[in-house]
Amino acid sequence: MTVIVVGAGAAGLIAAGTAAKTADKVVLIEKNDAVGKKVRITGKGRCNITNACDTEDMIEMYPVNGRFLYSALYTFTNDDIVSLLEDYGVKTKVERGNRVFPVSDDARDVVKALRKYALQENVRLVRAEVRSVLIENGEVKGVNTSSGRIMGERVILCTGGASYPRTGSDGSGYRLAKAVGHTIIKPVPSLVPLVTEEKWVKDVMGLSLRNAEVTAYKADGKKISSGRGEMLFTHFGVSGPLILSLSAHIKNFKEEGCTIKIDLKPALSEQQLDARILRDFEQQKNKHIINALDALLPKKLIPVVIGLSGLEAHKSVNEITKQERRRLGETIKGLSLHITGFRPIEEAIVTSGGVKTSEINSSTMESKKVKGLYFAGELIDVDGYTGGFNLQAAWSTGYLAGMNAGG
Numbered sequence: 001m002t003v004i005v006v007g008a009g010a011a012g013l014i015a016a017g018t019a020a021k022t023a024d025k026v027v028l029i030e031k032n033d034a035v036g037k038k039v040r041i042t043g044k045g046r047c048n049i050t051n052a053c054d055t056e057d058m059i060e061m062y063p064v065n066g067r068f069l070y071s072a073l074y075t076f077t078n079d080d081i082v083s084l085l086e087d088y089g090v091k092t093k094v095e096r097g098n099r100v101f102p103v104s105d106d107a108r109d110v111v112k113a114l115r116k117y118a119l120q121e122n123v124r125l126v127r128a129e130v131r132s133v134l135i136e137n138g139e140v141k142g143v144n145t146s147s148g149r150i151m152g153e154r155v156i157l158c159t160g161g162a163s164y165p166r167t168g169s170d171g172s173g174y175r176l177a178k179a180v181g182h183t184i185i186k187p188v189p190s191l192v193p194l195v196t197e198e199k200w201v202k203d204v205m206g207l208s209l210r211n212a213e214v215t216a217y218k219a220d221g222k223k224i225s226s227g228r229g230e231m232l233f234t235h236f237g238v239s240g241p242l243i244l245s246l247s248a249h250i251k252n253f254k255e256e257g258c259t260i261k262i263d264l265k266p267a268l269s270e271q272q273l274d275a276r277i278l279r280d281f282e283q284q285k286n287k288h289i290i291n292a293l294d295a296l297l298p299k300k301l302i303p304v305v306i307g308l309s310g311l312e313a314h315k316s317v318n319e320i321t322k323q324e325r326r327r328l329g330e331t332i333k334g335l336s337l338h339i340t341g342f343r344p345i346e347e348a349i350v351t352s353g354g355v356k357t358s359e360i361n362s363s364t365m366e367s368k369k370v371k372g373l374y375f376a377g378e379l380i381d382v383d384g385y386t387g388g389f390n391l392q393a394a395w396s397t398g399y400l401a402g403m404n405a406g407g
Contacts, residue, residue: 003154004142005027008036014117018402031146052094062389128147153372157373157379160379177375180369185353189347195236197337211228214226217260259339264301
């Protein structure tokens with residue numbers, strides 16, 4: 001039995017090493033000059049390996065087709081990937097939000113460990129580009145590559161999505177799957193920064209809010225989703241972990257547009273915030289309001305909030321009316337931005353879309369259309385929030401595919 005694994009990323013490396021335990025031979029094909037290129041840049045180069053939450057809770061962290069991952073996540077859990085990496089010398093730690101990282105804070109250590117796991121004695125690494133999957137009578141026979149044909153009874157496609165194409169995730173897997181009869185759900189960016197209509201974001205670009213609450217609304221005012229965490233203002237709009245997770249929900253409303261409202265003080269009710277503003281004003285009643293909010297707001301945001309509240313920046317604090325103070329509080333609790341689009345798919349952390357899950361056996365990752373063809377990783381139409389969930393989906397589907405393909 002020969003298993004061919006196409007793509008040596010997160011899913012492919014796990015699939016190859018797992019298939020090698022039972023298959024006679026494994027051929028791991030990678031077109032890049034190095035394995036695990038995308039893994040190297042995840043988590044800003046630190047590699048957010050997984051999330052330490054319970055498996056049932058984890059399934060809820062995939063807004064698109066999370067139930068499809070049930071078998072995979074239970075077959076190869078977050079504890080399993082941590083144990084595997086520790087067996088190969090990578091110690092891990094748990095940080096805020098249950099995010100698991102290598103103690104070294106170096107994604108390259110994770111890639112080295114996975115490379116060792118994948119390249120066992122019966123595994124051959126081939127540098128080539130796969131151009132098509134060879135099929136006869138509805139069964140896999142091998143692949144056609146830039147270096148010629150490679151024959152095998154099982155093929156696992158682990159080519160990634162369409163985000164970060166310079167790492168090899170250039171959408172080629174969609175073409176391979178479509179060519180053999182699979183339906184491709186149109187790939188769109190997920191976990192991606194958002195572009196805003198308002199230009200004042202340029203004035204505060206680089207400003208990070210550590211504990212903001214952001215709520216997204218449809219054009220008709222209905223709530224889409226909300227979350228609390230860290231966000232970042234950029235020259236084009238907003239980014240950061242909280243915004244990236246929110247983008248997974250609002251991508252479906254791109255055509256009609258949506259609005260986000262930022263609560264800069266989520267720990268305070270409107271009444272508590274008003275009391276806090278009154279207290280600050282009492283201490284600085286002879287100052288202009290532009291100089292009286294330093295204890296309440298980041299300096300960069302003060303002129304923006306004052307302007308959006310309709311207040312005169314150089315009006316004395318002791319002249320501010322109750323109505324003006326109320327407008328100030330409302331702006332702080334609901335800083336509004338109109339979302340006009342997403343940054344390009346090349347900037348997305350993951351791709352939403354891919355091979356239709358109903359055409360894949362979720363218990364084995366085998367195609368329901370082609371015998372001997374398997375899928376793993378981002379190529380499948382599943383995506384999760386930030387926090388290690390997308391890598392865990394890659395590890396788990398890669399393991400399940402490798403285990404079943406290897407026989």
